[in-house]
Amino acid sequence: MRLRTVHAVVRRRQRQRSGASERPLRWLALGVLAAQPVVLWLVLSTLTTAALIAGTVGGAYAAYNALVATLPSPETIGQGAAQGFKTTRIYDRTGQAVLYEIYDPHGGNRTMVPLSQIPITLRLATISLEDKGFYTNPGFDVRGLIRAEINNLLGRPLQGGSSITQQLVKNVVIDPDERMARSYDRKLKEVILAWELTRRYPGPAGKDQILEWYLNTVYYGNLAYGVQAASETYFGKSVSELTLAEAAMLATLSRSPASNPIDDPKEAKRQQAIALDEMADDGYITRAEAEAAKTAPLGKPRERTETTTLVAPHFAVWVRQLLEARYGPEHLYRGGLQVITSLDLRLQKAAETIARDQVAALQAQKRDASNAALVAIDSRTGQILAMLGSLDYWDASIHGQVNVALNPRQPGSAFKPITYLTAFTQGYTPATVLLDVRTDFGVPGAPYIPENYDRQYHGPVSLRTALANSYNIPSVRLLDMVGIPNVVSMAHRLGIMGLNGQYGLALTLGGGEVSLLDLTYAYNTIANGGRMVGAPIPPPNRLLGYRELAPAPILRVTDADGQVLDDFTTPEEREVVTPAEAFLITDILSDNAARAPAFGANSPLLIDRPAAAKTGTTNDYRDNWTVGYTPQLTVGVWVGNSDGHPMRQTSGVEGAAPIWHDFMQAALAGQPPSPFPRPPGLEWAEVCVMSGLKPTPLCPERRPEWFVAGTAPTQPDNVYQKVRVCRVNGRLASTLCPPEDIAEQVFAILPREAADWARQAHIPQPPQDEGDAVIAPNGAAALISPAPQSFIRGTVPVVGIITGGDVQRYRLQVGEGVAPDAWFTLAEDVGTISGDLLRWDTRHLNGIYTLRLLVDRAAGHTDELRETLTVDNTPPQLAFSGLAADNIFSVDADELINLQVAVQENLSMDRVEFLVDGRLFGTTTVAPYGVRWMLSPKDVGTHFVEAVAYDRAGNSATSGKVRIRIVQHKDES
DSSP states (O other): OOGGGHHHHHHHHHHHHOOGGGHHHHHHHHHHHHSOHHHHHHHHHHHHTOOOOOSSHHHHHHHHHHHHTTOOOHHHHHHOOOOOOBOEEEEOTTSOSEEEEEOOGGGSEEOOOOGGGSOHHHHHHHHHHHOTTTTTSSSSOHHHHHHHHHHHHTTOOOOOOOOHHHHHHHHHTSOHHHHTSOOHHHHHHHHHHHHHHHHHSOHHHHHHHHHHHHHHHSBOSTTEESHHHHHHHHHSSOGGGOOHHHHHHHHHTTTOTTSOTTTOHHHHHHHHHHHHHHHHHTTSSOHHHHHHHHHSOOOOOOOOOOSSOOSSHHHHHHHHHHHHHHHOHHHHHHBOOEEEEOOOHHHHHHHHHHHHHHHHHHHHTTOOOOEEEEEEEETTTOBEEEEEOSSOTTOGGGTTTSOTTTSOBOOGGGGHHHHHHHHHHTTOOTTOEEEESOOOOSBTTBOOOOOOTTSOOOEEEEHHHHHHTTOHHHHHHHHHHHOHHHHHHHHHHHTOOOOOSOOOGGGGGTOSOBOHHHHHHHHHHHHTTSEEEEEEOOGGGOTTTTOSEEOBSEEEEEOTTSOEEEEOOSOEEEEOSOHHHHHHHHHHHTOHHHHHHHHOTTOTTOOSSOOEEEEEEOGGGOEEEEEEEOSSEEEEEEEEOTTOOOOSSOOHHHHTHHHHHHHHHHHHTTSOOOOOOOOSSEEEEEEETTTSSBOOTTOOOEEEEEEETTOSOOSBOOSEEEEEEETTTSSBOOTTSOGGGEEEEEEEOOOGGGHHHHHHTTOOOOOSOOOOOEEOTTSSEEEEESOTTOEEOSEEEEEEEEOOTTEEEEEEEEEESSSOSSOEEEEEESSOEEEEEEEEEOTTOOEEEEEEEEEEETTSOEEEEEEEEEEOOOOOEEEESSOOSEEEEETTTOSEEEEEEEEEOSSOEEEEEEEETTEEEEEEOSSSOEEEEEOOGGGOEEEEEEEEEEETTSOEEEOOOEEEEEESSTTOO
């Protein structure tokens, strides 16, 4: 596309979009363009309700001429107005140490380029976003002005409706002090000067000139003025080399400089997609081109080289971005703002030193960890006392200028307290017991079988034990119970941004990305007894989304004249959850005895005072987290690699927790330890450990626990129960068991899904059935075998006893179902018998059947005995899941192999046995049927694995053998 055709493309698309509803506005625009200056003045005065009419026609002419005389020469417009400015300074919390001096970017990173070197895609993207009628309007957008006036009349926030030409006028003509104001007078001045500029530079060539000036003077963030500087800053290339994807992203920055690919890459991608969709809607690109550009790679940003010394650089640069969003570039770069931040330089330096030392120690251990981040918040005020975004802002090898404290990443198990807090608001308690056993939470064809970090199962565990030890399976089970939407809502209420996608049960294990700052702030809300504390977010700049309060990096902002623009020194607070609910989380996370089984009694989470803390480790050790708090201070730590590559076998307690520990000790040194205050609304009660219910005399292990008032259990323990067992056969005692052989035994009766764990933990379970005969009330007849409720197959002997001198005949019958409608006689005879009634051939049957024995006696009385049986002649079907016929695993790369089979069984499974090289490897009786093979060097070699499935009737089936080759190193073949 040639240069001269851009305006033609825009004009053509505008004609195609035009309809009858737009004709009055077009006529109004043409009328305004044709009018004399006085008429223009009157029309615009009416539109904006500003009392600017000079009173006489001569006065209007004089005022108009005086105004347009302020338009600079073309050379001045092209270079930007070189007007005076005052330096903005950012200080620490004492107001003594300067963190950052901000100079006017006009004097820095800026290069003029002709329009011919600016890609057409960038020009069209800018027009789509900023001024669709640029090539046809008279310098201003009539529709935008009318819309702004209507919003004003309706009491909505003042809007600009500014065209590209108006923005150019504001940026290079309007005095800096005046352009900072949001007023009708300034807006009217912009419109008049924009109209005059358009009149002086008419036609397509004039519009091209105005567009060139605009693109060379507009501010794109990060001290980049103009498209050439912006292209170099964000993509490391000349503007002429920009791709469609890069051009669309760059075009969005003129309206939102802070949402750039360096400081906020996620939002920059979102804005890029909006720009591409707009271009497609306007017909400048196809839908296919838009979709392709959304996933196209971008050039790498140029490493920043600040012209002034930066102290706490990530924090200082972030504060600059917040100021830019709050006050605008003009006020920030030319207004001489004096900004007192919340930063404590002593704590900041301690964070830098401690983090650097710990990462160096990890590198000495060859853990492949290169970076760390830390956020420290005053628990009582929400003020940010320290922010470390990386170990070295200037180190490109670790992507040092990426502020990891603000960059969303997966938090691992550090997210779990939010799930548990949600549960406590729904009436669950720290004593609530969940099963920690192998469980498939997926759907058919898509299994989801989470593992605990220690690769062990722990059976029934309380929520206190599960959270303190960071057990994964109970946490996933709990999320399933309380609901994913409720947990996401709780995260938002606590102050976490994002989490706008669709999430599965892995959310509780850190499956959604959050920033270190947000997660630390959420913990700070829990530390404050459920009260969010911080600075209010001003309504026009509520950029942080769900919350009305935010962690406070800024205490006070004054202008060059000393006038206070904002003061956040007095924190505000909002109650998110009740103090009692928040206390339960604090009490668990500070319970060193409760977490000792997983973390040991002397982990880095233990400091010299009461402290609550939680670690997090993501898949493949990509991210380490530790977040925790005392009543005075909340600290979050991340350790990993900025590019996301995994560390080597480094968990949160090994990587991040030592930094958290040492920083807490240094920050609180000299302050007396403070216990966490216990709020009202709690009660203390004893529970049976295995059930979490009220203890009975049978419960052998009890524990006191905290409860929100009214939630302590009133139901007695139902796990420990007395069961009558017949000593003769070890089965449940029936009426046939002699009284002297009946014993009462206490069993911890667990759900069926815990059967494997109970067997491995050597916790005996009671017999499943009596296994005895069905006996007539008079004792003169009995069905001995098969046992009631049993599973049978093939040919089965039916054994019975019939006694008495009055027996005339007996009949053995069978019917389908539990209550048959019809009976089929299997055998009949006369007289008494003790032994086989018949050999019953069931091979053609499947399902539930009822046997009936009828004994006719001389007095006309008939004894009737019934028992229900399950006939199963269909063997199960099974096949390995997740394994091919030939598989290769390496000891150094694969921790374990999941041997799992998919089983189809028509009635009831009994067990699956796994064999490795013909020897029994493991047995499971609970679906999903699988065992783990933990790899070690001794396993190196070739192995053959098979599985055998048995149903309760004794049918069996064998899987095909699969070959597994285990090598020492991943690159071996």
